[in-house]
Amino acid sequence: xxxxxxxxxxxxxxxxxxxxxxxxxxxxxxxxxxxxxxxxxxxxxxxxxxxxxxxxxxxxxxxxxxxxxxxxxxxxxxxxxxxxxxxxxxxxxxxxxxxxxxxxxxxxxxxxxxxxxxxxxxxxxxxxxxxxxxxxxxxxxxxxxxxxxxxxxxxxxxxxxxxxxxxxxxxxxxxxxxxxxxxxxxxxxxxxxxxxxxxxxxxxxxxxxxxxxxxxxxxxxx
Numbered sequence: 001x002x003x004x005x006x007x008x009x010x011x012x013x014x015x016x017x018x019x020x021x022x023x024x025x026x027x028x029x030x031x032x033x034x035x036x037x038x039x040x041x042x043x044x045x046x047x048x049x050x051x052x053x054x055x056x057x058x059x060x061x062x063x064x065x066x067x068x069x070x071x072x073x074x075x076x077x078x079x080x081x082x083x084x085x086x087x088x089x090x091x092x093x094x095x096x097x098x099x100x101x102x103x104x105x106x107x108x109x110x111x112x113x114x115x116x117x118x119x120x121x122x123x124x125x126x127x128x129x130x131x132x133x134x135x136x137x138x139x140x141x142x143x144x145x146x147x148x149x150x151x152x153x154x155x156x157x158x159x160x161x162x163x164x165x166x167x168x169x170x171x172x173x174x175x176x177x178x179x180x181x182x183x184x185x186x187x188x189x190x191x192x193x194x195x196x197x198x199x200x201x202x203x204x205x206x207x208x209x210x211x212x213x214x215x216x217x218x219x220x221x222x
Contacts, residue, residue, distance in 0.1 A: 018076045
């Protein structure tokens, strides 16, 4: 059996464990768990001349189930505990570097060719946009720590089976990296550089916020 096939079978066994084989709970989920469990057992115990075909049949059933993991009953979905953070972080699209909040002004600026003063403020808006996204991502990463032990196992199984590019797997991995960035262990060189860059942006954000607060206070005194 290849390492890839074994990884898919391991993923199937985990899905079976989560869905359960007992008489309680969801009927459809229990039926699927029994079906996958039987296919796994059949593939593992097959005679040599039938092993390849039975492994392929088993892997196909596991992959079909994995593709529909978001539709599994409550309590059995692989990343269920992290779903609120997944939805929020997915909406932020951390891989998209286009400004989220200042996007319309930026599009207008590109058409209008603003002067130096306007461009300066638009660049500040971009910086605030990025910092705000990072602050939100940090909060979501910390929130996901309560589900990290369980999701970490699923991520490992999914990656070994070749599903590392699946959206939910990738987003959970981002959350885990985010949480690790603020952990207790001494940061490595790459982490240290990232922390220094974030700290610099946060300090600029803080300076700008304080300047705006000072201006607003002065307005109230007039």
